[in-house]
Amino acid sequence: MRTKILMVCLGNICRSPLAEGILKSKLDPSKFEVASAGTGGYHIGALPDQRSIEVAKKYHIDITDQRAMKFSPYHFEEFEYIYVMDTANYRDVIALALSEKEKEKVKLILNEVHPNENTSVPDPYYGGDQGFENVYQMLDEACTIIAKKIQY
Numbered sequence: 001m002r003t004k005i006l007m008v009c010l011g012n013i014c015r016s017p018l019a020e021g022i023l024k025s026k027l028d029p030s031k032f033e034v035a036s037a038g039t040g041g042y043h044i045g046a047l048p049d050q051r052s053i054e055v056a057k058k059y060h061i062d063i064t065d066q067r068a069m070k071f072s073p074y075h076f077e078e079f080e081y082i083y084v085m086d087t088a089n090y091r092d093v094i095a096l097a098l099s100e101k102e103k104e105k106v107k108l109i110l111n112e113v114h115p116n117e118n119t120s121v122p123d124p125y126y127g128g129d130q131g132f133e134n135v136y137q138m139l140d141e142a143c144t145i146i147a148k149k150i151q152y
C-alpha cells in the first residue's frame with residue numbers, strides 16, 4: 001500500500017496545492033500518494049490560484065490537475081502524515097482529532113526545517129507574486145527534508 005501524505009492550508013488554492021505538487025515531484029508515485037485540503041470550504045472544486053499555478057510552472061511542476069477539497073475528520077484515518085501550513089490550520093485540524101494518535105499525525109510543515117519554532121508559511125492570497133515565490137522556496141526546502149525522512 002502506498003504511504004499517504006496530506007498538505008493542509010485554509011483555502012486549498014494557494015499554499016497546500018503548491019506543497020502537494022512539490023512533494024509529489026520528489027517522491028516515487030508507486031510508493032507515495034500526496035493530496036491537499038483546506039480547513040475552509042470556500043473554494044471547493046476550484047483550480048489552484050493562478051499565481052500558484054504560475055510559480056509551480058516556473059519550476060516545471062504542473063498543478064492544474066488539482067481541485068480544492070475541504071479537510072474532513074475521515075482524513076485522519078486515510079493519511080499517515082498531515083502537514084499544515086500555519087498555526088491557525090494546526091488549531092483547526094487538531095480540534096477535529098478524536099485521539100492522541102490522530103493529533104500526532106499533524107505537524108506544522110516548517111517545523112521540518114526549523115524544529116520546534118512553530119513558524120507559519122505566510123498566506124500569500126492578498127499579496128503580490130513575490131509572496132508566491134517566497135512560499136515556493138519555503139515549501140521546497142521543507143519538502144526536500146520530508147521526502148528524505150519518509151523514504152528512508
Ligand code: 4NP
Binds near residue numbers: 009012014015016
Ligand atoms: P491558502 O490561501 O490557504 O494558501 O489557499 C487562501 C486562499 C483563499 C482564502 C484564504 C487563504 N480565502 O479567504 O478565500
